[in-house]
């Protein structure tokens with residue numbers, strides 16, 4: 001493993017310059033698998049955040065980026081992708097150290113990051129715009145333009161990938177950027193911005209500010225010099241962003257939390273359903289917004305399903321992300337680990353049956369890190385908090401349903417609407433049911449795979465707008481109609 005174990009001194013990037021916080025305020029970043037200090041990150045003040053916003057504003061107004069041709073912007077994006085490829089191993093290792101995830105998971109994230117840059121480099125070269133037939137001698141057309149200064153705020157669960165899902169389309173569309181990573185995971189954010197600088201993206205276009213959500217994030221969300229916010233994080237903070245953005249009626253895109261149902265019918269391929277139900281929640285240690293955290297199983301196979309599921313869950317090897325044999329990595333922070341353990345206690349107090357797991361792992365080699373056993377609760381009811389609230393950890397609930405209607409009713413009995421899946425070998429039934437699940441990202445006979453080409457986002461309190469695909473680019477564009485009068489003569493509305 002070629003990881004530099006010295007403590008990284010992270011910097012912010014404002015108007016083309018690398019900076020520390022003027023008052024020296026710092027955030028200590030630790031490896032959640034070992035609690036070793038791995039980096040120190042600056043904490044910007046409101047004023048420093050405003051400097052970054054001003055730099056992005058000036059760069060946007062200068063047209064230095066939006067004025068480039070799409071070919072020129074596409075070249076920059078492809079160069080960024082090439083550099084990410086060159087630094088693949090380094091980025092993977094840093095993501096594992098910073099977030100605690102498995103090496104295999106980080107490899108997927110970094111590979112997907114290059115795919116995303118290349119996808120948007122290609123997309124902006126495809127034809128766009130529309131023309132309309134109108135009842136006058138006028139040529140009506142629609143063109144797309146950048147929104148302006150984009151504020152990008154991301155969480156800690158996919159530090160690099162969630163950033164790239166925003167940065168790639170924002171740059172592709174011609175916006176300038178103020179970008180804030182999560183405090184727990186700022187390392188690959190700085191590495192990505194270094195790459196963006198290295199390929200020569202003009203000064204002021206890309207600005208990176210680190211620090212507290214309530215200071216840096218809030219300042220970006222409130223600023224009248226920011227034209228749009230693209231936020232990924234919790235539903236509660238999403239609500240705060242919406243309020244803060246109201247001042248200048250910013251365009252907002254919110255990718256928020258979930259409590260997604262995974263519906264398993266008796267006619268499903270049994271082992272496939274069990275396998276994906278494990279993957280659906282324990283991939284990423286359950287710290288995935290789209291996790292299948294509520295398994296709903298048809299009554300006739302419920303007991304058999306629970307028995308096999310628990311047998312398999314108990315075999316899952318939890319351990320440091322860098323260990324080849326680990327199957328579930330660390331929880332990203334102590335705070336998140338304590339929040340998950342608290343929910344496990346709540347589940348017990350609510351009277352649910354703890355069918356497996358339920359504890360922090362303190363065995364040799366894991367005792368310095370934040371590790372939780374894969375945990376499943378059975379005998380749960382819809383009114384329990386562990387069924388209603390997003391836990392964001394390796395904790396799943398398993399419920400029983402008797403009919404197709406009841407499966408749909410239980411699936412939709414939530415304030416969230418991010419994801420969902422159906423397992424059945426009856427294709428018509430699977431499609432009928434998934435069409436009635438009120439969620440934006442769904443699967444039939446699978447869980448989790450998603451593609452940069454397809455829109456990502458939620459119904460209800462899981463968000464507003466869609467990332468990725470053509471929708472992800474539109475999020476960062478304004479739409480303008482242009483009407484060209486083909487009869488150049490006075491309108492003569494007012495006589496005289």
Ligand code: NAD
Pocket residue numbers: 153154155156157158162180181182183211212213214216217218221232233234235237238240241254255256257258288289290390392418457458462463
């Ligand atoms: P969080 O909401 O606590 O923080 C997200 C980001 O917002 C961080 O950078 C944080 O510093 C910042 N922030 C905090 N308070 C702020 C404020 N008042 N104003 C502006 N910014 C503020 O979320 P988290 O704990 O980092 O991430 C976990 C959450 O993210 C989960 O709810 C998960 O479901 C969600 N998530 C959603 C998606 C999706 O695509 N829908 C993807 C990943 C994660």
